[in-house]
Amino acid sequence: MITIGKKIGIIILITITSIVLLHVVLGFWIENRLEDLLNNNTEGSYQIGYSGIDLHSLFNGATIERLEIKPNTGIHDQAVSIYGTTRRVEINGLQWMKLLTGKTLQIKDMILERPEFTVYISTDTTRRREPGKSFQNLFKNIISAAELQGFYLESGRVKFLKFDANDTIQYASIDRVDIEALNIETDSVIMSYIIPFQLGRIKTHFAGIQYQPDEFSIITADSVSFDSQTEDFSASNVSMKLTNDWIDVSRQMGDQQDIIEFDLKKLKINNLVAKSTLYDTLDIEASSIYIDSLILKDHRNKNIPRKNEPVKPLFAGMIRQIPFPLNVDSVVISNSHISYTELGEGRTEPGTLQFGNLNGRFSRITTSPAIQGPLEKIEATISGNINGNASIQLELLIPYEDDRFYAHAKISNMNALVLNKTIMPLADVRISSGKIHGIELTMDANSNTSGNSLNLDYENLGVELLIENKNDPGQRYGFLSGLFNTAIRQNNLPSENGYKSANYVTTRNLKRGPFNFMWQSIKEGMVVIIPSNTASLFINKSKK
Template sequence: MSAKKPGRKFYIITSIVVLFLTAGFVFYKIKKHNFLDHQLQSIVKEKTHELYKISYDSISVDEIGGDLYIKNIYIKGDTARQLELINKNDTNATAVIFDIFVPMLKVVDFKTARALLSKQMECRQIVISNPQVRLYLFPGQGKQKDDKKKQEELYKQLLGNFKLMKADSVSVINAQVVASDFFSKEVKFRTFQTTVNLSGVAIDSTYNQDTSRTLFCKEIGIKSDKIIFGDKKNTAEASFATFDTRSKIVAFSSVSYDAFKNSGFFKTELQGISLSGIEWLGPVENSDLIVDKVIINKGELETLLDDSKDSKSKQNKEGRILTGWIKKFSLNSLQVKSVNYISRTTEENKRPFQVKNNSFLIKNISIDRTAAFNGKLINQAKEIDLYNDEISIRSADNIYEYKVSGIRLNSKTKSISIKSLRIIPQLDEAAFARKARYQIDRYNIIIKDVRCSNVDGEKLVRGEIDIESINTVGSSVKVFRDLSYPIDSISKQGQQMTYPHQIIHKLGLPIKIDKFVFSNTYIEYKEKNPKSENSGRVRFANTALTLKNVSNHKPRDGEKIVVSFKTNFLDEIPLTGGFTFSLDQWQKGVFTAEASIANNIHATTLNQLTEPMGLIKVEKGEIHSLTFSMKADTNTSNGTLLMPYEDLKVSLLKKKGDEYAKKGIFSLLANLAVKNSNKEGSNMRTAQVVITRNKYRSFFNFIWMTVFKGLRDVAVIKI
């Protein structure tokens, strides 16, 4: 690890204090009190360009053991002298001036003979207990000299007339450090109960060239119970911090930061953090921080985005990330094993966006002081590669579990892939209906193999969805309703706002998807009839479905969501059609639908619907084609149905045990009412359907009832 590492200024200060005092002891042994009383202060003053003064209360020496004890040491920085040097543009003005008070310093086992004979000052251990350090930061100073030159001058100042200064270990115990900007008085950081251990400390011309050492040491170890960054109003706090040069890893038990206290945009609390491969380049007040790898075991992050009209200027002013000493930050990889994230906005009616138990990996982040905590942040990274095994959220009433698996996001390719997105009912159909107590739709949805291209990552960070295209393969949408339960007629809204273009307006987040393509999709609407006690399933297999312009933004006049589909109705009948949903009339629910069957089908194929849902059995018949269209809103539908057919015969059924039985006389009457054929030509019957919507029934039911009435009007004699 090179000399350009975190905290180097602090350790240089510590080394200066310790080693000057060590030099004092040697001269004490040679010239007794004459050095300590007269020469030490002048040497310190000279070597520091008159920036520091040193004093102490008492000194005692164990002549037999060779130990030295000094009490109440004061090293006082002269800020007036510093300002004088700054005003003169003197290069000896430093970036940091410090005041140090040491209640007790102990030097163990001095090698006094070597000091006398060869000007080599050595000891076994130096212990500094309970020091209190005040650092005054002077931004912009110390830049005039390059690092190599400053390092050479520092070695010369420390050595003085000695050839070697050496200690097996230096320990700083229970240090308290406060650093503040001298001009603004703003507190930059403070530490509590900090311990520093330096091993193999050595200073001479040879060690100066030793690149394996850091701050004259073979190894450095640091532990701190607490570090607080910033002033009282804008505080980040780290607890149980550790660092050693052997592993080159900085670790924290926890780190928290609450920018809300200072009208900021986020707060966070992280646990189990480690940083490796750290380089801190440049002067301390204007540094480049480079980190190879960060691992976070657990985290909580909450953001607040301002949606007000003046939010842009406000965000530019207050939302900066790098507002302290660091002017540029680079990170090769960030791994978060588990994080809960919630994004709120200042708009009262917007629901917060929340993700729990998320894990991800981000690569190659590089930001500078222009970066703000807003949507543009994602573009500051060269590449963000996010992967999540699974996000699982339960609904407040525990009826559904929402599960997203295998998420992959890449900011460089602007792509998102999702292995599956599921809405999983937590109760079976019967238990769901019992708990609901009313007729409501039960959804069971699996969206598989999702591929999103040209994703706007900046908007995604703000909780908005803006995607050029989405493709899925092998999805399944199943809807079930039990008609044996009463309608929820007490609800003020009922099912009035449950059309697709209304649902996306109720989601609480902006959505714009240019194209959404479903391939090989299965769609099912299942309805249980209390009279038959069975369910009929309207099924669409191997469906190709394309949606264009899915949006809940402020619409243009005439703007629509356009849907087209091609499917196999009841698994075997080819059906094509489409929908349009009027975005400029979404509150009224205006939409159109059309469908057509071009091939001949056996009418008996419909029994799987007509028997359980209508207690009607088709005995025989051939349907040559079917064409259907409708225009509707939340109140009514107007539809047209054409269905040429021939040789149609039906029977009416009743439930008998687990089976159906014919109603003899009623079946006869039914066939008298049913028109046997509807041949193509000028006399072919066309149904014109008008339906008033039951607002407590679903969107699917509304379409089906319109189709069903059209079929009845074409095939049954009006009585």
């Protein structure tokens, strides 16, 4: 006879056993449902696999171990292919009751921990290569398997490899990727962000970026960040460095062209409206762009043969050539430096012209013809110094309707000897004395010519002619220097008789840009004011 106590014990045992079995069966079923749903996207181009699923207590979440992602096709079958692994995926807020009754996986958020992606990109330029869109499709495959509110990618890494039929080479990498996407609407696909859905907010942060576009240069950035809620985009410590000394690079390239290096401390775009992926196809609409502490170096070796160069536009033409839509109220430049270094034909030492402590503002820049009409023109003001000495003020008006500009430049007092670092390596001349009290230039320039006026105020100008001698590069022609100094106007001051200013027309070198046009106009004005015998020595050897 079974006592009541034994009956209760049996009932409890059966209940516990049933609960355990139910837990096991339910857990097994949920795991299978998760697996089916993760790979049930028949339109997906990626396969998702993993080593195991560990359900949390009460089935309110799961940990997916060693998740792997790979395309359905081989590397050589696509222009862009992405392979990925992540150590762990955390799923929180799993709605397992809805999983039992429905066909969708509803969760609160998904966290990819330390994923690593390898992107293979074909070198075949006839194939469409858009790694940004490939990442969008990848995340679309992962996220569309569920209905979730938040997606987090933490401490990810990416490396980019280019391939052809014979070889595969790594050319870019990102040391850390963090993505936070909130309030995701998976039934509304929008391709503006790397997570291609309607979002309440997305934050992205990339750190340790390195990209080698060719064998001559390497581009790096400490960080690049974007927050859709504040509409702020920022990049810090961005640089493009040469792999060798610039003269060596110019020889390796075998074609005379501008060789550029730069360092940029900070780039910030405020009130950025994301109309594109920001990765492949830019479309920038913003209130302002701030460029802080840009150091730009432009080099040219005139000893290298020059191939046929295209005609270079002026400012408005440069804006028309921007390959993506741009609409910005203002661009602000602060604490920046630009230098132009030229190795003259037959020379061994380059000359450098430096513009330092540059601060400026460009207003109303747009590539849209519909917006350009009402705006009419770009206005710009720039201030700085030349060769670390004289201050310079520049005002620009740039009409949108044609490729022309109006410029007004003023250069303050400076010791004329400061110009020797620019002049001596390019011509057989050295300034021995002189004080420049001011230079004022106005230009009304079109794509071919400029009507100019120049005031050049100076006193006690002295010049020495140099012998180009490797053993004694500073040797001078004493007698000829004396003759030239008697031929030049040693003083040109408004307070003295014989003061001279220049009104003249400069014909533009169509293979050079607008700033070269300004420098060319100043030099030609000097030829008018300073007798041409001496002025030509300043200019002839730097002309093409």
